Amino acid sequence: MSGFQDFDQAGAGGDHAARLRGLRARLEAAGLDAFIVPRADAHQGEYVADADARLAWLTGFTGSAGFAIITQDRAGVFIDGRYRVQVRAEIDGEHFTPVHWPETRPADWLKDALPGGGSVGFEPWLHTRREIETLESGLSGSGIEPVPIEENPIDAIWTDRPAPPVGAARIHDDTIAGETSADKRARLAADLREADQAAALISLPDSISWLLNIRGADLPRNPVVQGFAILDADGHVALFADPAKFDDQVRAHLGNAVTILQPHALTAALSEMAGPVRLDPQTAPEQAFRLLEDAGTTIARGPDPAILPKARKNDAELDGMREAHLRDGAAMVRLLAWLDRHGPDGLTEIDVVEKLESFRAEAGVTDISFDTICGSGPNGAIVHYRVNRASNRALSADELLLLDSGGQYPDGTTDITRTVDMGSAPQEVRGPFTAVLRGMIAISRARFPKGVAGAHLDALARQFLWAEGLDYDHGTGHGVGAALCVHEGPVRISRVSDMALEAGMILSNEPGYYREGAFGIRIENLIVVQRVEAEAGREMLGFETLTFCPIDRRLVDAEALSRDERGWLDAYHADVLAKIGPRLEGADREWLEAATRPMQDR
Known part of the structure; x- marks a missing residue:
């Protein structure tokens, strides 16, 4: 028996009502009237590691899409039509309320929940620029202000949070890929040069895995390597991922044109970049935009350079x-x-x-x-x-x-x-x-x-x-x-x-x-x-x-x-x-x- 799938009850375990109380106490101490809990992680992919499953940890909801907005007297779990049966089975209806989305927009829900205005906290690594712009537009004139915060209040109360994954990377054979990683990098770099862009940030793990002809084991069911990558217009790639994932064979496959750096080095790298830098407002985290803007770097909005070639x-x-x-x-x-x-x-x-x-x-x-x-x-x-x-x-x-x-x-x-x-x-x-x-x-x-x-x-x-x-x-x-x-x-x-x-x-x-x-x-x-x-x-x-x-x-x-x-x-x-x-x-x-x-x- 292969045993790929376990049959433990998803979302089971834990006192979600106590977790909700703990979060509300943190919000009160921080002077926030509401907080957004996304399903996404910093890479903005559909799938998240256990360490990033904040929505499931807080609410019990384990679907692959959705988010929650928490105020002192409301806790809405926003789900689309795929999950309207599942969400009722997984959340505590006494403390959390399903919200039909996209029929109900987050901004409209917040205006009803905070009629006198207020502040809505969000962690900028966990939201795209497009999401935040849409929220700000919907809240315009309401007196409700989205506020980026450095420390996620859920992380502060999640005392037994799992460690980030360190799955081993492996080579995806060029004969199956149909193109070498060097050729892919050169092709995408040429697109950047043609657009007069110095570099592009890639945040999606599958885009990175496709570009570098590697596969990984960081996420169950999805053979990707989690990380961020900066592709320069000369074809060089700075890969921000735990070096422990890459053995000598994979490093040799990547070659000298790919530099592996610690994940935390991304903040400094973005703050020191010369532009224009391409960022995808639909996939790159809001924090990446903020770091480049604070540094005065020119941002060129455009799609992840790998997303269409990969498709x-x-x-x-x-x-x-x-x-x-x-x-x-x-x-x-x-x-x-x-x-x-x-x-x-x-x-x-x-x-x-x-x-x-x-x-x-x-x-x-x-x-x-x-x-x-x-x-x-x-x-x-x-x-x-x-x-x-x-x-x-x-x-x-x-x-x-x-x-x-x-x-x-x-x-x-x-x-x-x-x-x-x-x-x-x-x-x-x-x-x-x-x-x-x-x-x-x-x-x-x-x-x-x-x-x-x-x-x-x-x-x-x-x-x-x-x-x-x-x-x-x-x-x-x-x-x-x-x-x-x-x-x-x-x-x-x-x-x-x-x-x-x-x-x-x-x-x-x-x-x-x-x-x-x-x-x-x-x-x-x-x-x-x-x-x-x-x-x-x-x-x-x-x-x-x-x-x-x-x-x-x-x-x-x-x-x-x-x-x-x-x-x-x-x-x-x-x-x-x-x-x-x-x-x-x-x-x-x-x-x-x-x-x-x-x-x-x-």
Whole structure:
């Protein structure tokens, strides 16, 4: 057994009411009327180490997005639609109140909480310049002032705070990366010179790991090295990360053009820089802006120089992702075949997670890419459900099982969701399941001109649900890294994404539907943007599917599918059999043959 995922209760332990009292006492002593507790760390990534999990420590909420605002008489935990069920299960409703965000803006909440004005503390390392500017704009004229503070009051009362991670860095082979780190640095440095910029600060760990062709173990499920980097216009990189992470082999790989410095040296380095220095207002911490401004250094606002090159996968990265998905697809098919043969009797959600991990371990996985979401019946309606020993449910023949999981392989990252009929699912699920499937097919088949963004495509996935008065409260797709983070910016398929899609970008395609207290449905494949043939004079794009695993046809209302949709599903299943079948034997191969038969042969 591989044992990647534990089943301890997330957010369990600790007296959150006492922690809240302690924080309020600190705020009173500091003369602050409120304090913002973000989910983010100084690197502004989605995932944080235990040492930086301040929001979870204070409130008990463990979701991957959100924040809290604390006053002397209110404690709001701001969450989006993905977490509205989860947050109620994790926080103490007597002391903390869920706040629907972004429907309720932080500035509006504060104006209601502090009608007479006041001061709102925030730690500038933990917020981006864009966040603070948005807050200041929303509070304009209210008498409420955001105040940067040097010492985080939570850190002062968190007496058993874990130590920062010191995961060992490792080399990411150039043949898998498709480009040497030296070539990447030279390419990005040339962009800086062309823009007349002297340097750029990079704060995102996955950008740094991509740029330097290294991987790490600082964050669970995400093979990144945490740190900051300053890329000079001559291609030199100053890497601010614990030197203990880098052995002689990795140092030799980095070469003389990369200097490793202690993390605390970043403050002095920023204070002494000559400009213009590029900072990304959406990813760089507010404190970096303040240090450069205090030094009189010219700041050039612009995107993290690695963020778009990282999103545009090259041929070697795409080949690695394709191969990783075939190995992962075989592991998933083995799991689904085992589930069908075994049946639900005697199985729990944890049993399924552990069995899938064992199949993935045999396929060569180095880690899972996120904690597996394995929700039986009503647990499937919790969008980011994480099974623990207290929540663990027995599987039932008359319920759906939602299984969202992925693996980290040396050459690729996977993310797949399948919703499974455990034997005799109620008829009422077939309508929404088919609507979700039709939306997923619509994205898969989409053709669109260059310049189209995720926001333009999002409605394609929702149209069939909307026709029935249904919807889902999460984006349709997120960017995915190549042997990196399973959630990768900046590209998305969502109502708010204005980033144009480009060839080589990998996204998830995962519409869903959730009925609280009853069931959840989600179907997810990974897709890569590619150029497609079109009329002369117009550049058109479409998608190549990377994920190959059967979709449960027992839940499909075949009569609701159009001829083209049925054709897509049959062709997809034929591809699944052709690509995954040779990797299976015996009963698993026989199960796959039956699961991929054309719809008319059911």
